[in-house]
Amino acid sequence: MKELQSGVVVRSGGASYIVECDDGLTVRCRTVPGTVSDNEGASLVAVGDRVSFRPKASGTDMPEGVIDHVERRRTALFRRRDLRRNRSREREQVIAGNIDQLVIVSSASDPPLNRRLIDRYLAFAESEHLPVLLVVNKAELADRELLDTELAPYRKLGCDICLVSARRGVGLDELKAQLHGRVSAFSGHSGVGKSTLINILMGSKVLKTAKTSYKTGKGVHTTSSATMLRLPDGGYVIDTPGIREFNLSGITRENLRFYFTEFLPFMPHCGFSSCTHTVEPNCAVIRGAESGEIDPGRYESYLALLETLESDM
Ligand SMILES: Nc1nc2c(ncn2[C@@H]2O[C@H](COP(=O)(O)OP(=O)(O)OP(=O)(O)O)[C@@H](O)[C@H]2O)c(=O)[nH]1
Ligand SMILES: [Mg+2]
Ligand SMILES: [Zn+2]
Incomplete structure (x- = not known):
């Protein structure tokens, strides 16, 4: 039997995961039912998780392996699953594991700034002791005075805020500085420009983005699974699919x-x-x-x- 190797899950899709080893080698890994222990009702394996795997013979160009063990997550961005609509046994869907900071991505317009969603994320981050960065993209579409009024409560709360425009290349140096040396998960409504921003930070078009700007109610999600990328200047970003609803997990009426x-x-x-x-x-x-x-x-x-x-x- 070959020896165990370890790495970080950088992509998940269907039943397989792409694991990046410390030496940069990428391996397509699967789990075998019953071999990875139950993660207390949460996703067994998520992007950002550190895993060990057993290499196996591969029929393709990409090396393959079977995940043997998932290290305990330090932190995670997760949400409650709607069990009525989903037959999975997982109560909590882990969107990204082992993150140092949650980047709440919103847009000033198209789609409009969704304060309710921001407040949901903030409550979640507070309950999980996760540092937060609030990014407001498409700043060039905004009436600056109106936007400042909308953001004033968040400045008062002491939130770190980056006002950016991917289109005009505004505010990106400050954003880069905030991401430096950390693992950051980008999350937010579909169409706000998460993947567009990450492509700019990466310096090349590595992620698929929407061809047209956001159309109200169309429900098109361009990104369909999470991807972790190493930034050229250091640090990692995790792009995640846009969400309509962020169902809080672990928060009750009482707390x-x-x-x-x-x-x-x-x-x-x-x-x-x-x-x-x-x-x-x-x-x-x-x-x-x-x-x-x-x-x-x-x-x-x-x-x-x-x-x-x-x-x-
Ligand atoms: N006006 C304007 N449009 C932008 C800006 N940044 C991104 N867009 C456009 O917004 C649309 C959505 O961008 P995406 O990067 O695909 O959005 P996303 O948040 O990744 O969306 P999902 O993957 O569906 O969650 C695209 O048409 C982008 O060109 C910006 O700064 N200004
Ligand atoms: Mg996207
Ligand atoms: Zn009271």
Whole structure:
């Protein structure tokens, strides 16, 4: 039997995974049912995972192997699967493993800035202690004043924000600096320009991008699986398929309030210690949102998110 080798999963597609070894060699790997232990209800293997595999005889140009072991993930970007629509046993779909930072990619227009989705990502990142970078692409399409107003709550939260235009080549040096030396997962709505931005960062067209700009409601997703790429200046980026909905995982009706960090200083002043900040009298968070000390849009996102969550009681 050949000896075990190890590497990082850089692409997943169907039943096979492309693993890049430390020496740069890429190997097409499969899993054999029952051999890789259950990852506590989450995806068994995801892009970004470190795996060991056993090489096997290959009938093609690309070397092949069978995954033997997946190292425990340090961090992950994952979302809850809708089990009614999906027969998979995985409760959580891991989009990217072992990431150092979540890059929330949005666009100023076409499709319009989706604050609700940004707030979902932020709550998720907070619950997973993941550093976040907010990228707003297609900046050249925006009315600058309007955009600044929309982004003001995020600046106040202390979010790192990169305003970029892939088309005009604006803001890319700052983005490069933020990605340097880290593993960053790009995630966001379809059509915001994730793959376009990564191609520019790579200096060549390695990823497929949409031919036409975003068309409302068409539901076309150009990227269909995650890919990890090594940036020329160091660091890695993971391109992921656009999403319509980001179903929060691991967040409940009871703990959501702790992931809206600007609520925290207000919460001790609520009339009830178990205040949900929805209908209670003498709620300091509601008062904060009314006075504008808490951004009303963020508070609305909190209420909307709460509606979609289950209770853990
Ligand atoms: N106006 C404008 N269009 C852009 C910009 N960046 C990307 N686009 C266009 O936006 C469309 C979508 O770009 P993609 O890179 O395919 O978007 P994506 O986020 O990877 O989409 P999915 O793979 O479906 O998730 C393409 O037509 C791009 O040419 C930009 O800065 N300005
Ligand atoms: Mg894409
Ligand atoms: Zn309250």
